[in-house]
């Protein structure tokens with residue numbers, strides 16, 4: 001069967017990766033979490049003294065951007081890809097609140113986006129890919145055969161993330177998560193380069209009141225209607 005490109009964009013913590021990963025596994029496509037790539041650049045910047053407090057040393061980051069190698073490897077225990085930064089598994093570190101609080105300013109930088117988009121386009125060259133993020137349907141794969149834009153209320157998204165952290169036994173504050181979700185949405189929507197917005201030809205999904213299973217079925221049906229239109 002001919003392979004297609006699937007772009008899933010939307011607001012932070014709305015369930016993009018949950019649905020993207022499940023569909024990719026089911027249909028045998030590659031799954032790429034593009035947000036993990038911006039998070040890895042952010043972690044690199046923190047660990048190398050490039051992002052201290054609220055200041056980013058953009059000149060140093062620009063010089064080093066080609067030294068930042070990001071890759072993904074399937075974790076057999078979770079059945080999902082883990083993120084590697086220069087060969088080191090950073091999957092847990094990139095999900096910390098410190099990285100969440102700093103990733104959106106890093107993502108506003110044009111040279112960072114240019115490098116990430118180049119790598120993402122190379123990953124999707126042969127199609128058969130599900131990628132989620134903020135600019136996949138608008139910038140990375142504007143010709144994707146299936147584009148979805150996911151949204152849910154900020155409060156519901158923060159609650160889901162809070163529940164997830166609690167279930168993992170991690171310290172979490174609902175208020176802090178809600179503030180982070182709102183702040184990232186604001187920066188992501190208002191940046192100059194590739195701001196978060198729905199591509200004109202993307203299908204809109206508000207999953208505020210859908211279960212994970214319902215949204216999975218919805219996406220599977222949309223995929224089927226693209227690959228088997230009759």
Ligand SMILES: Nc1ncnc2c1ncn2[C@@H]1O[C@H](COP(=O)(O)OP(=O)(O)OP(=O)(O)O)[C@@H](O)[C@H]1O
Pocket residue numbers: 011012013014015016017018019035132160161164207210211212215
């Ligand atoms: N429909 C749903 N109902 C309840 N919980 C959900 C639903 N969809 C996803 N979740 C849960 O919400 C949390 C966030 O989901 P997920 O990580 O997929 O979001 P995301 O949009 O990829 O986030 P990010 O923007 O941080 O990459 C996870 O704990 C996930 O299990």
Ligand SMILES: Nc1ccn([C@@H]2O[C@H](COP(=O)(O)O)[C@@H](O)[C@H]2O)c(=O)n1
Pocket residue numbers: 012013034035036038039103104105107132133134135136184185188
């Ligand atoms: N295509 C993308 C993906 C992500 N970002 C930025 O990274 C942040 C973290 O992404 P998550 O998907 O892990 O939440 C996000 O808030 C954006 O700032 C991006 O710019 N473009």
